[in-house]
Amino acid sequence: xxxxxxxxxxxxxxxxxxxxxxxxxxxxxxxxxxxxxxxxxxxxxxxxxxxxxxxxxxxxxxxxxxxxxxxxxxxxxxxxxxxxxxxxxxxxxxxxxxxxxxxxxxxxxxxxxxxxxxxxxxxxxxxxxxxxxxxxxxxxxxxxxxxxxxxxxxxxxxxxxxxxxxxxxxxxxxxxxxxxxxxxxxxxxxxxxxxxxxxxxxxxxxxxxxxxxxxxxxxxxxxxxxxxxxxxxxxxxxxxxxxxxxxxxxxxxxxxxxxxxxxxxxxxxxxxxxxxxxxxxxxxxxxxxxxxxxxxxxxxxxxxxxxxxxxxxxxxxxxxxxxxxxxxxxxxxxxxxxxxxxxxxxxxxxxxxxxxxxxxxxxxxxxxxxxxxxxxxxxxxxxxxxxxxxxxxxxxxxxxxxxx
Numbered sequence: 215x216x217x218x219x220x221x222x223x224x225x226x227x228x229x230x231x232x233x234x235x236x237x238x239x240x241x242x243x244x245x246x247x248x249x250x251x252x253x254x255x256x257x258x259x260x261x262x263x264x265x266x267x268x269x270x271x272x273x274x275x276x277x278x279x280x281x282x283x284x285x286x287x288x289x290x291x292x293x294x295x296x297x298x299x300x301x302x303x304x305x306x307x308x309x310x311x312x313x314x315x316x317x318x319x320x321x322x323x324x325x326x327x328x329x330x331x332x333x334x335x336x337x338x339x340x341x342x343x344x345x346x347x348x349x350x351x352x353x354x355x356x357x358x359x360x361x362x363x364x365x366x367x368x369x370x371x372x373x374x375x376x377x378x379x380x381x382x383x384x385x386x387x388x389x390x391x392x393x394x395x396x397x398x399x400x401x402x403x404x405x406x407x408x409x410x411x412x413x414x415x416x417x418x419x420x421x422x423x424x425x426x427x428x429x430x431x432x433x434x435x436x437x438x439x440x441x442x443x444x445x446x447x448x449x450x451x452x453x454x455x456x457x458x459x460x461x462x463x464x465x466x467x468x469x470x471x472x473x474x475x476x477x478x479x480x481x482x483x484x485x486x487x488x489x490x491x492x493x494x495x496x497x498x499x500x501x502x503x504x505x506x507x508x509x510x511x512x513x514x515x516x517x518x519x520x521x522x523x524x525x526x527x528x529x530x531x532x533x534x535x536x537x538x539x540x541x542x543x544x545x546x547x548x549x550x551x552x553x554x555x556x557x558x559x560x561x562x563x564x565x566x567x568x569x570x571x572x573x574x575x576x577x578x579x580x581x582x583x584x585x586x587x588x589x590x591x592x593x594x595x596x597x598x599x600x601x602x603x604x605x606x607x608x609x610x611x612x613x614x615x616x617x618x
Contacts, residue, residue, distance in 0.1 A: 455471055
């Protein structure tokens with residue numbers, strides 16, 4: 215049954231999935247909510263252009279933000295203009311760098327505004343691996359061979375998984391250039407997908423965890439980097455979130471990560487065990503626990519991955535000296551997060567609790583607003599995980615045992 219009158223957060227939350235086909239609800243003014251039989255809820259705008267424009271998905275995009283985006287797009291559809299062209303006005307002589315600058319400043323994608331973290335990732339990718347090579351070229355003169363060379367440089371250095379991300383971002387970039395009539399067709403229109411998609415199923419076993427924690431400080435990396443890697447294993451959080459932790463985010467045993475630093479844009483609370491707090495130590499001059507003595511900022515978020523890569527046995531050729539290597543099958547920092555989740559499951563914790571620990575988005579209004587939800591369960595899970603690590607390592611990790 216369709217909603218009558220204006221939407222409210224509660225009324226949107228209570229809409230039940232239809233039994234057969236998608237159902238549309240509207241409060242007027244061009245704002246619609248599409249609900250699928252599987253329960254997926256998507257905000258849409260429909261105006262004078264007679265086309266559907268996706269604003270975002272509920273509950274990631276709440277009602278207030280959906281109305282704001284609807285009003286913004288309606289200003290253009292009322293004039294018969296395509297919203298994808300919002301403020302993207304260029305001449306045929308625009309360079310790749312010109313178009314990229316405006317694209318990232320507007321930061322409007324298919325699913326609505328970019329999150330701060332996504333925007334940061336896109337900017338880093340282009341500034342590191344795209345703009346230095348084709349940034350000065352007129353966008354209409356970029357050929358398939360030019361794009362191929364950009365991606366091949368990434369593949370040649372062994373970053374085949376990252377090359378897939380470069381391919382996808384460039385593909386969206388040139389498709390948008392074609393959508394706003396800056397070019398006739400994308401130079402990537404006939405280019406096959408580049409790079410490889412990693413399945414991501416590596417989980418460290420008990421003996422590997424013991425080996426890792428016992429020998430990590432002996433590897434070819436500085437002590438701060440080794441601490442970040444261990445902190446990731448103990449907390450189950452993402453590399454960038456762990457590297458950027460600062461004193462303002464920690465109160466007692468709780469670490470509150472602000473939305474601008476999380477992948478899903480939601481505030482996230484992490485329980486820190488005594489072992490995790492010991493790893494943090496004292497913050498640096500600028501308040502970061504894992505602070506670079508050179509820049510005064512958090513260590514570069516990719517530093518742990520690079521350090522770990524050259525510390526795995528078989529990768530000695532990337533080392534500067536004869537530093538010992540870990541006699542283990544290759545793994546990445548993200549595998550430490552997966553390892554934490556897998557062992558929590560073995561301890562008997564449910565998907566809901568593990569999802570709360572890892573900050574997987576919960577698709578309910580209460581899941582969005584109640585950032586203290588599952589705090590007790592998360593605390594118990596982290597204490598249990600710390601105890602399991604201690605047991606696997608035979609009490610030789612050097613960690614202090616805390617009795618709750």
